[in-house]
Amino acid sequence: MAYNSMVVRLELIRVYFTEVASAIGRAGGDILSIDVIRSGPESSVRDITIDVRDAQETQMIASLKAIEGTRIINVSDRTFLAHIGGKISVESKIPVKNRDDLSRVYTPGVARVCSAIHEDQQKAYSLSIKRNTVAVVTDGTSVLGLGDIGPYAAAPVMEGKAMLFKQLGEVDAFPICLDTTDTEEIIRTVKAISPIFGGINLEDISSPRCFEIETRLTEELDIPVFHDDQHGTAVVVIAGLLNALKVVGKRMDQVRVVVNGIGAAGVSICKMLLNAGVKRLVPVDKEGAIVRGGTYSHPMWQWLARQPEVETKQGSLKEVLPDADVFIGVSRGGLLTTSDIKKMAPDSIVFAMANPSPEIAPDEALPHVRVFATGRSDYPNQINNVLVFPGIFRGALDCQARSINEPMKLAAARAIASVVTPSELNEQYIIPSIFNELVVAKVRHAVIEAAIITGAARRVPTDFR
Numbered sequence: 001m002a003y004n005s006m007v008v009r010l011e012l013i014r015v016y017f018t019e020v021a022s023a024i025g026r027a028g029g030d031i032l033s034i035d036v037i038r039s040g041p042e043s044s045v046r047d048i049t050i051d052v053r054d055a056q057e058t059q060m061i062a063s064l065k066a067i068e069g070t071r072i073i074n075v076s077d078r079t080f081l082a083h084i085g086g087k088i089s090v091e092s093k094i095p096v097k098n099r100d101d102l103s104r105v106y107t108p109g110v111a112r113v114c115s116a117i118h119e120d121q122q123k124a125y126s127l128s129i130k131r132n133t134v135a136v137v138t139d140g141t142s143v144l145g146l147g148d149i150g151p152y153a154a155a156p157v158m159e160g161k162a163m164l165f166k167q168l169g170e171v172d173a174f175p176i177c178l179d180t181t182d183t184e185e186i187i188r189t190v191k192a193i194s195p196i197f198g199g200i201n202l203e204d205i206s207s208p209r210c211f212e213i214e215t216r217l218t219e220e221l222d223i224p225v226f227h228d229d230q231h232g233t234a235v236v237v238i239a240g241l242l243n244a245l246k247v248v249g250k251r252m253d254q255v256r257v258v259v260n261g262i263g264a265a266g267v268s269i270c271k272m273l274l275n276a277g278v279k280r281l282v283p284v285d286k287e288g289a290i291v292r293g294g295t296y297s298h299p300m301w302q303w304l305a306r307q308p309e310v311e312t313k314q315g316s317l318k319e320v321l322p323d324a325d326v327f328i329g330v331s332r333g334g335l336l337t338t339s340d341i342k343k344m345a346p347d348s349i350v351f352a353m354a355n356p357s358p359e360i361a362p363d364e365a366l367p368h369v370r371v372f373a374t375g376r377s378d379y380p381n382q383i384n385n386v387l388v389f390p391g392i393f394r395g396a397l398d399c400q401a402r403s404i405n406e407p408m409k410l411a412a413a414r415a416i417a418s419v420v421t422p423s424e425l426n427e428q429y430i431i432p433s434i435f436n437e438l439v440v441a442k443v444r445h446a447v448i449e450a451a452i453i454t455g456a457a458r459r460v461p462t463d464f465r
């Protein structure tokens with residue numbers, strides 16, 4: 001069960017606090033802290049921070065209101081408080097304290113530096129923020145599993161990605177939320193803003209437009225372009241699956257895998273599963289299984305329909321799921337029930353990765369599967385692309401990679417899996433925590449090594465010389 005924190009500013013008029021505390025307890029809340037804002041003989045005002053179960057805030061407010069002598073002044077939830085004014089800011093690396101500093105960082109000194117870059121564009125990497133800056137670009141059309149919520153509403157996710165780039169990978173990332181869903185306009189705009197960036201992280205752009213946008217930008221730009229929802233997700237799924245299979249004692253070439261939601265994430269996961277050796281694959285979208293020999297207007301589904309590993313059996317998700325060893329959900333929340341999961345093969349592996357609500361609630365799935373993972377941070381086994389993008393870009397930027405190719409992605413997946421040692425590996429721990437410092441370091445190393453071997457690197461970092 002997931003919990004949320006809320007802060008209630010409450011005026012108590014001739015009411016004992018114990019009465020309030022027991023009402024909170026009866027309504028299923030936990031008091032985390034109490035701050036006295038004002039205290040007088042007749043009344044007092046306090047901020048009470050309460051942990052409540054998901055979606056129970058309304059009941060909590062009703063129980064507090066029901067106490068005679070209490071007045072609710074304000075309710076804020078800590079998640080909203082964390083977003084006030086946005087989550088990131090831009091900072092200078094050096095202070096400008098006097099005229100001397102000013103003439104160095106700004107005009108006239110800066111002009112000589114401009115001229116140096118003008119003479120040799122490659123110097124942008126050493127004399128501007130380019131070498132460490134990534135654009136996190138979205139059009140807001142497929143934000144988490146919330147769908148097409150537009151560029152304004154997408155901003156908190158993009159700011160969150162930028163925070164994680166910085167904290168985990170020391171990469172400076174900037175959110176770019178585009179007010180267009182036109183493929184050509186997005187491509188044109190990203191190209192036009194690219195001079196200042198060392199890489200482009202495409203985020204939450206719906207399929208199938210995301211495939212064309214990424215392919216074209218990769219061809220037309222000489223900096224790495226990486227659609228996080230496709231490849232970040234596929235890399236972390238492969239990492240998790242490598243370890244989950246070890247736990248259950250099955251091999252990649254033996255298992256039957258059902259992937260639900262063949263959009264950005266699903267297509268890339270299917271491709272990577274095939275590269276990793278899966279021989280029995282069942283891709284499923286809204287209309288049911290995508291089958292070998294079928295005809296589809298979606299170019300990637302048509303590609304899947306030509307793959308020998310894709311099964312021919314038609315049917316809905318619930319019809320094709322029985323006997324599957326592995327279920328990977330990148331679709332939307334609440335699609336499966338306990339009875340569906342029970343029909344899977346023994347020792348089943350379920351990665352229910354739709355955000356924020358997984359395809360099946362953990363409490364329903366856990367008793368009936370051997371390994372269970374979600375994309376969320378409040379359960380064990382968080383399979384989320386945050387394990388990938390900071391390290392993959394750290395590596396790509398450090399070796400000035402032209403692109404992020406398949407060998408670099410596979411190397412990243414193996415590196416993530418290897419952080420969990422054989423003695424640590426178990427059902428509850430198939431994937432390292434994002435706070436495990438080894439993750440970014442290992443992914444960076446593996447990515448640079450693969451970039452050098454495949455010729456994608458334009459620079460060999462000093463620790464590789």
Ligand SMILES: NC(=O)c1ccc[n+]([C@@H]2O[C@H](COP(=O)([O-])OP(=O)(O)OC[C@H]3O[C@@H](n4cnc5c(N)ncnc54)[C@H](O)[C@@H]3O)[C@@H](O)[C@H]2O)c1
Pocket residue numbers: 142143144145146204205206207228229230233260261262263264265266284285286287329330331332333335353354355356374375376383384385386
């Ligand atoms: N955990 C992670 O790291 C991670 C990473 C990427 C995406 N996701 C989640 O995966 C989901 C999809 O993301 P995306 O970027 O691929 O989006 P997308 O819009 O590109 O694709 C979603 C696909 O799911 C399909 N779909 C919708 N409802 C379905 C249903 N009932 N049954 C089968 N298919 C259905 C859609 O038709 C579409 O093809 C989202 O919930 C997202 O939050 C999680």
Ligand SMILES: O=C(O)C[C@H](O)C(=O)O
Pocket residue numbers: 143144145157204228229354355375384385386
């Ligand atoms: O943003 C996340 O938590 C993961 C992923 O990029 C998603 O779109 O769900």
Ligand SMILES: [Mg+2]
Pocket residue numbers: 144203204228229
């Ligand atoms: Mg995303």
